[in-house]
Amino acid sequence: MFELLGITPQGLAAQLLVGLINGSFYAILSLGLAIIFGLLNIINFSHGAQYTMGAFIAWIGLTQVGQWFGFPDFSINYWFALILVPLVMAGFGLILERTMLKRLYHLDHLYGLLLTFGLALIIEGMFRHWYGISGESYPAPELLQGVIPLESIGIILPKYRLWVVIASLVVCFSTWYVIERTKLGSYLRAGTENPKLLQAFGINVPLMISLAYAYGVGLAGFAGVLAAPIFQVNPLMGSNLIIVVFAVVVIGGMGSIMGSILTGLALGLIEGLTKVFYPEASGVVIFVIMAIVLLIRPAGLFGREK
Amino acid sequence: MSLKIKLLYGILVLIALLLPFQDFIYLVFAMKVLCFALFACAFNLLLGFTGLLSFGHAAFFGTAAYITAYFCKEAGLSPELGVVLGVLGSGILGFLIGSLAIRRQGIYFAMVTLALSQMVYFLAVQLPFTGGEDGIQGVPRGMLFGLIDLKDDVSMYYFVLAIFLLGFALIVRTVHSPFGQVLKAIRENEPRAVSLGYDVDRFKLMSFVISAALSGLAGSMKSLVFQLATLTDVHWHMSGEVVLMTLLGGMGTILGPVVGAGIVVGLQNYLANIGSWSTIATGFIFVVCVLAFRRGVVGEITHFFKSKS
Amino acid sequence: MALEVKNLESWYGESHILHGVNFAVRDGEVVTLLGRNGAGRSTILKTILGLTSKRTGSVEIYGNQTIALPTYKIARLGVGFCPEERGIFASLSAEENLLLLPEISSGGMGLDEIYEMFPNLYERRNSPGTRLSGGEQQMLAMARILRTGAKLLLLDEITEGLAPVIVQKLGEVVTSLRNKGFTIVLVEQNFRFAAPLADRHYVVEHGNVVEVVNQNELTEKASLLNEYLGV
Amino acid sequence: QTSKVSGDVIKIGVLTDLSSIYSDLAGPGAVIAAKMAIADFSKDGTVIGKKIELLSADHQNKADIAANKAREWYDKDGVDVIVELVSTNVALAVMEVAEQKNKITLVSGAASLPITNEKCTANNVHWTYDTYALSNGTAKAVVKQGKKNWYFLSADYAFGAALERDATNVINANGGKVLGTSKHPFPNSDFSSYLLKAQASGADVVALANAGQDTINSVKQASEFGINKKQTVVPLLMFISDVHSLGLSAAQGMFLTEGFYWDKDDKTRAFAKRFILQHKRMPTSVQAGVYSSVLAYLAAVQKAGTDDTQAVMKVLKSTNIDDGLFKGKIRADGKFEHDMYLLEVKKPSESTSPWDYYNVKAVIPAAEATQPLSLSRCKLVTNK
Amino acid sequence: MPIDGYKDLGLQETILKTIGLGKTFKGFSAVSDVNLDVTRGTIHALIGPNGAGKTTCFNLLTKFLEPSSGQILFNGLDITKERPAQIARRGVVRSFQISAVFPHLTVLENVRVALQRGLGTEFHFWKSGNSLNVLNERAEELLCEVGLADFAHEETLNLAYGRKRALEIATTMAMEPELMLLDEPTQGMGHEDVERVTELIDRVAKGRTILMVEHNMKVVSSIADRITVLQRGSVLAEGSYQEVSNNPLVVEAYMGTHGGDGA
Numbered sequence A: 001m002f003e004l005l006g007i008t009p010q011g012l013a014a015q016l017l018v019g020l021i022n023g024s025f026y027a028i029l030s031l032g033l034a035i036i037f038g039l040l041n042i043i044n045f046s047h048g049a050q051y052t053m054g055a056f057i058a059w060i061g062l063t064q065v066g067q068w069f070g071f072p073d074f075s076i077n078y079w080f081a082l083i084l085v086p087l088v089m090a091g092f093g094l095i096l097e098r099t100m101l102k103r104l105y106h107l108d109h110l111y112g113l114l115l116t117f118g119l120a121l122i123i124e125g126m127f128r129h130w131y132g133i134s135g136e137s138y139p140a141p142e143l144l145q146g147v148i149p150l151e152s153i154g155i156i157l158p159k160y161r162l163w164v165v166i167a168s169l170v171v172c173f174s175t176w177y178v179i180e181r182t183k184l185g186s187y188l189r190a191g192t193e194n195p196k197l198l199q200a201f202g203i204n205v206p207l208m209i210s211l212a213y214a215y216g217v218g219l220a221g222f223a224g225v226l227a228a229p230i231f232q233v234n235p236l237m238g239s240n241l242i243i244v245v246f247a248v249v250v251i252g253g254m255g256s257i258m259g260s261i262l263t264g265l266a267l268g269l270i271e272g273l274t275k276v277f278y279p280e281a282s283g284v285v286i287f288v289i290m291a292i293v294l295l296i297r298p299a300g301l302f303g304r305e306k
Numbered sequence B: 001m002s003l004k005i006k007l008l009y010g011i012l013v014l015i016a017l018l019l020p021f022q023d024f025i026y027l028v029f030a031m032k033v034l035c036f037a038l039f040a041c042a043f044n045l046l047l048g049f050t051g052l053l054s055f056g057h058a059a060f061f062g063t064a065a066y067i068t069a070y071f072c073k074e075a076g077l078s079p080e081l082g083v084v085l086g087v088l089g090s091g092i093l094g095f096l097i098g099s100l101a102i103r104r105q106g107i108y109f110a111m112v113t114l115a116l117s118q119m120v121y122f123l124a125v126q127l128p129f130t131g132g133e134d135g136i137q138g139v140p141r142g143m144l145f146g147l148i149d150l151k152d153d154v155s156m157y158y159f160v161l162a163i164f165l166l167g168f169a170l171i172v173r174t175v176h177s178p179f180g181q182v183l184k185a186i187r188e189n190e191p192r193a194v195s196l197g198y199d200v201d202r203f204k205l206m207s208f209v210i211s212a213a214l215s216g217l218a219g220s221m222k223s224l225v226f227q228l229a230t231l232t233d234v235h236w237h238m239s240g241e242v243v244l245m246t247l248l249g250g251m252g253t254i255l256g257p258v259v260g261a262g263i264v265v266g267l268q269n270y271l272a273n274i275g276s277w278s279t280i281a282t283g284f285i286f287v288v289c290v291l292a293f294r295r296g297v298v299g300e301i302t303h304f305f306k307s308k309s
Numbered sequence C: 001m002a003l004e005v006k007n008l009e010s011w012y013g014e015s016h017i018l019h020g021v022n023f024a025v026r027d028g029e030v031v032t033l034l035g036r037n038g039a040g041r042s043t044i045l046k047t048i049l050g051l052t053s054k055r056t057g058s059v060e061i062y063g064n065q066t067i068a069l070p071t072y073k074i075a076r077l078g079v080g081f082c083p084e085e086r087g088i089f090a091s092l093s094a095e096e097n098l099l100l101l102p103e104i105s106s107g108g109m110g111l112d113e114i115y116e117m118f119p120n121l122y123e124r125r126n127s128p129g130t131r132l133s134g135g136e137q138q139m140l141a142m143a144r145i146l147r148t149g150a151k152l153l154l155l156d157e158i159t160e161g162l163a164p165v166i167v168q169k170l171g172e173v174v175t176s177l178r179n180k181g182f183t184i185v186l187v188e189q190n191f192r193f194a195a196p197l198a199d200r201h202y203v204v205e206h207g208n209v210v211e212v213v214n215q216n217e218l219t220e221k222a223s224l225l226n227e228y229l230g231v
Numbered sequence D: 001q002t003s004k005v006s007g008d009v010i011k012i013g014v015l016t017d018l019s020s021i022y023s024d025l026a027g028p029g030a031v032i033a034a035k036m037a038i039a040d041f042s043k044d045g046t047v048i049g050k051k052i053e054l055l056s057a058d059h060q061n062k063a064d065i066a067a068n069k070a071r072e073w074y075d076k077d078g079v080d081v082i083v084e085l086v087s088t089n090v091a092l093a094v095m096e097v098a099e100q101k102n103k104i105t106l107v108s109g110a111a112s113l114p115i116t117n118e119k120c121t122a123n124n125v126h127w128t129y130d131t132y133a134l135s136n137g138t139a140k141a142v143v144k145q146g147k148k149n150w151y152f153l154s155a156d157y158a159f160g161a162a163l164e165r166d167a168t169n170v171i172n173a174n175g176g177k178v179l180g181t182s183k184h185p186f187p188n189s190d191f192s193s194y195l196l197k198a199q200a201s202g203a204d205v206v207a208l209a210n211a212g213q214d215t216i217n218s219v220k221q222a223s224e225f226g227i228n229k230k231q232t233v234v235p236l237l238m239f240i241s242d243v244h245s246l247g248l249s250a251a252q253g254m255f256l257t258e259g260f261y262w263d264k265d266d267k268t269r270a271f272a273k274r275f276i277l278q279h280k281r282m283p284t285s286v287q288a289g290v291y292s293s294v295l296a297y298l299a300a301v302q303k304a305g306t307d308d309t310q311a312v313m314k315v316l317k318s319t320n321i322d323d324g325l326f327k328g329k330i331r332a333d334g335k336f337e338h339d340m341y342l343l344e345v346k347k348p349s350e351s352t353s354p355w356d357y358y359n360v361k362a363v364i365p366a367a368e369a370t371q372p373l374s375l376s377r378c379k380l381v382t383n384k
Numbered sequence E: 001m002p003i004d005g006y007k008d009l010g011l012q013e014t015i016l017k018t019i020g021l022g023k024t025f026k027g028f029s030a031v032s033d034v035n036l037d038v039t040r041g042t043i044h045a046l047i048g049p050n051g052a053g054k055t056t057c058f059n060l061l062t063k064f065l066e067p068s069s070g071q072i073l074f075n076g077l078d079i080t081k082e083r084p085a086q087i088a089r090r091g092v093v094r095s096f097q098i099s100a101v102f103p104h105l106t107v108l109e110n111v112r113v114a115l116q117r118g119l120g121t122e123f124h125f126w127k128s129g130n131s132l133n134v135l136n137e138r139a140e141e142l143l144c145e146v147g148l149a150d151f152a153h154e155e156t157l158n159l160a161y162g163r164k165r166a167l168e169i170a171t172t173m174a175m176e177p178e179l180m181l182l183d184e185p186t187q188g189m190g191h192e193d194v195e196r197v198t199e200l201i202d203r204v205a206k207g208r209t210i211l212m213v214e215h216n217m218k219v220v221s222s223i224a225d226r227i228t229v230l231q232r233g234s235v236l237a238e239g240s241y242q243e244v245s246n247n248p249l250v251v252e253a254y255m256g257t258h259g260g261d262g263a
């Protein structure tokens, strides 16, 4: 059989598909980060923790809420959680923004990063304290359990993973459309640069900023729910991911919406291939790419040069 | 330097000198604080006085730690030579990373340094001589200049203290030197400095290399004090920690990083036993600091006295 | 009354800049604020829009008390602002900058009309905003508020860095705006430019209005102005 | 010349991972186990008339923090023995310090064979299990079932390598073959690429040479990709806490090797019942090992009549241990040689009560579960 | 072909010469085929409508931008390939359209930063800062010249705008430039300041050459010896103020009917 570097074409196709799945998580998380960075000038270090929180809330909804209120049979199912959790997270984001982040806008990026870093520690610590480190498992919804056996071409694809790719692509691209192709988008970009002035032109910038943060956090929550059935729901699931997602945002170009989506997907693929051909390096490949990109294109692949 | 400040420094040095004559503070703890204080000061030279936020300083700290540990253990080198090699190594690494990174600014500079230091981390995991996850353990402290046995914590302490004071003095001197003056000008208005004929990149690079080498000095000392070098030393958490120390103490202040290092190391030590609560507590401290004490401890104190007078 | 300012005080952080400013502009009038560098003229405009960190006193715009309103609501009362550093957005193209501002009320100029007025802008419309030359940015800053339909214009040093021909053109623009019934507060360094345009001149010094000069008093008070402004 | 008991008190330090990735399998539960051991040893908390004190600290799984704490404990707080020490790198670092300071370490959580092999020290006992035992339990049993072709997913660090190496030896020795290995970064959350490779390799067995969260995620994703249908997934190291969070439906049918299972006999059940009252979770083998090691240490102090390191070590190494949880003796290289159990995870339908997770498939006799001294590279053994 | 200028150095009439200088930004040509000839010892003004390419020209001359075409000769020497800092060290020093000072240094320190290069200790990080005090005298002299002597120890941040411009000129002079490039030095200044700065420029021009961009015709007419008018990136006219201001093309494109009495 025809083989390339010890791997069959079918195998390669499967690997690319799997890479794409990871890429969708990168895309959806880095999209949230990019929106927040773009508008608030804050590097939202707690993004990972908020993703974790999304997964945990979904799990709590499914298995715990009923008991809390004395109706052991009551539970919030996956589909419901997929809508509810992002909303809850957005509300949480709104509170954070109104009470804390708001005070940091006039300062260096650094402070936002430190504050959200602190928040991440608190959130992570709480879940660790309540639910331990090993985490909890969350079953995929009935509808999406099982695999799509494409054995003729040697690929077995879990239905759920396919759903993840579709769901996140839809969310990513509709977000992109709203931001880049509508008036709202130019407000967002202008607001990034000079929020005070934009206000003087009659735009409710504080509200816009709050909503943007809430939306970003909501996206993290959404990604959390999507991830819950794949990965163990555990307090560290986000912090392991977040550094990589930062790199994605930087490679894509900080604040560039399309950049973060495409780079997220592409890096998922590249990382997947690295895992096949040189697995030891899969942890570092993204950083190598980041260094190269920044040296060649300082503003990132899709970033605007200042 | 005003008289008052000289007096303050005098008292601090005196306290440091007398430290071994008590039982309350554990000497190894004090040495750890000194190592990290030096590290934070070196970092602050870059952040506070050159305006460059590096998110990859662990690379220098860790590289020197590994080099010193390796040569002292495997080649049986004396501690002073081990330290010199460590500093040299991190200085060269600083030159390499710096030459790439200083071409970028702001948040991108931070990210390039992070990326490059992740590669150093990767190398540390993969190269055989670092001992992977186990690190290099059981590094002998050896005989300083072939004379003083550093196995004894007290002599080791004085060695660390001397190195710290040397490094600290060098940093203070650098900040106020002609070189430091140009750095300050660059930080304030880079294009203007260029138009005055200063080759800005060379200044930034130089400052980067000095900072890297001194961070390396701190790392080398640390590996002797604890007699081990591990992945923790090159991990990005370490880079984050030094940012925290500097910020908490007050960036751009001379003494701030020292205080910050003291607080952070102390917290780590005393919060260590409460498990997940310690994470929560650290997070809480971050949040409170950023919201309420932004100038850092030393910065707030100076500000208080300034606004009173 | 389009704008009435009473006892206006204002701060940037700790520093107290305005100390009780009073003046009023009727509908359709053009007034200038004159003064030395640092007198506080720009600060008056910013304070009217609530852009300083703290303010007290009274500002009425078309009869609405605005002292406690957030900036964006003030703007929506029909205020157009052209700031002194021009405030062009770098991440938007020239045309996006132009189209950015929401229309506050009907009666704004159309895009064609604007490009006709400033042909430079048409030529550079797809460049990133801050890549325009200094003067082009100035034109853009002025042009974009004409689109919004705002009737009260606060203009801060609009002739700064412009070639004499363009300055002349701006003079014509202001005159025509005035004829269309706009109300304009002009902060100017360039007295020759401002003198023939305005109904009234207010002289600002150390955060206070220290003198009012009407159009018809210009000649008799020339020496006074000279003393204040060195004109 | 000096008092028989240093500092007039017996101090036991539990140095463990209280907050990081291994805090569920060791962590706070290990501290509770140590407390129980002290309470069980003497009602008034004394041994040879001296008070017993317990300290605990979090090493966050980092060798430097652990070494630092150990140094401080031995130097400043007068700690006599440090127990638990999950993670090989931590254990090795602390053993090094202990050797310098002439104090004792009793390792329970760390797994790698080198602890009593090339890196052995005279003042250390490796209590609960090691990679040799794991391989000789699970790997041997599976090869003997006729599943000869293996593919490894190994965590890319010392422990993963050690486990892979030991298991490979066993596989080769029993006529099996290793077809390939994927080294994954540690920690890692997505295993799908590696699993696909394992699937493509056509091996009978996909062996997991990793631990904790990594194992859980690999097992979970293996079942998601349907790998467990055609191939056998074998976690070389898995604790009951892992099975608990994985859930039986994903874990059912897997083989694993443990040094302790709470539901083995009346004595273990009695211990477990008391433990769960305090900790809300069943003891893991590591936690049980901590209990056993503290108990044995106190007994040795009593017997020696002093806390002098050499004297205590001598007693420890010359006394048979049988506390109801573990039974065996400590060898010259510091390995506590005892039986291990080959367990099979129950199907959800077989499980009748909470934490009823395993069928005991076989008892692996101590001799088989421990590397023979003749192969040892420990300096204490080879020098003789 | 680079011209070998060493031969008649010192006698050289022309201090700065550009040959066919051009710059395009993504197809838009901001400056094209500009041939400038700046005579030693003169004040040469560069004027032109907005967007004509004046600032871009400055950026090219000081290499803040890379020319797309053409050559720059300074004292007959081809400096087209040199780096910005190098050019500054040759004696071509610029000021900025937007005021450029070091805000958190004192006024004296601002000037000292420029003088410091002369000591050659700029990389000496081990030397005491006090070693710079030898420069204070010269710095104070320079401040005196621009009328800032009383503000020497003020933090620059607190200076009024006009004074910042004066400081900038003092700093530029500290470089002992042969050629000073000033970009709209009077922009945004009150009348008194404009007059003071105009006078100042006239004064410091002694023994130097100045190339300036300026929209204020009063300033240009009173001090400029020679004027080049740019339009759409190319030279429209050149000559004395009289010649230029009577050129109908210039009047139409730039001066307007009021002539140059902008301020």
Ligand SMILES: Nc1ncnc2c1ncn2[C@@H]1O[C@H](COP(=O)(O)OP(=O)(O)OP(=O)(O)O)[C@@H](O)[C@H]1O
Pocket: C012, C015, C017, C035, C036, C037, C038, C039, C040, C041, C042, C043, C044, C084, E161, E188
């Ligand atoms: N953002 C700010 N923070 C603190 N002080 C400020 C700020 N902006 C202006 N000032 C100070 O307020 C005073 C008035 O400034 P303002 O800009 O209103 O002056 P102006 O009359 O417009 O003069 P100019 O001709 O310089 O624009 C000045 O002393 C100035 O230093």
Ligand SMILES: Nc1ncnc2c1ncn2[C@@H]1O[C@H](COP(=O)(O)OP(=O)(O)OP(=O)(O)O)[C@@H](O)[C@H]1O
Pocket: C124, C127, C131, C132, C133, C134, C135, C136, C161, E025, E028, E030, E048, E049, E050, E051, E052, E053, E054, E055, E056, E057
């Ligand atoms: N970096 C750039 N990218 C794209 N276009 C540019 C850039 N810099 C300048 N331009 C364009 O080049 C032309 C010349 O600009 P320049 O700044 O040199 O004008 P100027 O003569 O200084 O005008 P002003 O008097 O208004 O300051 C302008 O049309 C401007 O839009």
Ligand SMILES: CC(C)C[C@H](N)C(=O)O
Pocket: D022, D025, D086, D087, D088, D089, D109, D110, D111, D112, D159, D211, D212, D237
């Ligand atoms: C499974 C873990 C408790 C073992 C640990 N990873 C070690 O290195 O020994």
Ligand SMILES: [Mg+2]
Pocket: C041, C042, C043, C084, C156
């Ligand atoms: Mg102003």
Ligand SMILES: [Mg+2]
Pocket: C133, C134, C135, E054, E055, E056, E097
């Ligand atoms: Mg210009």
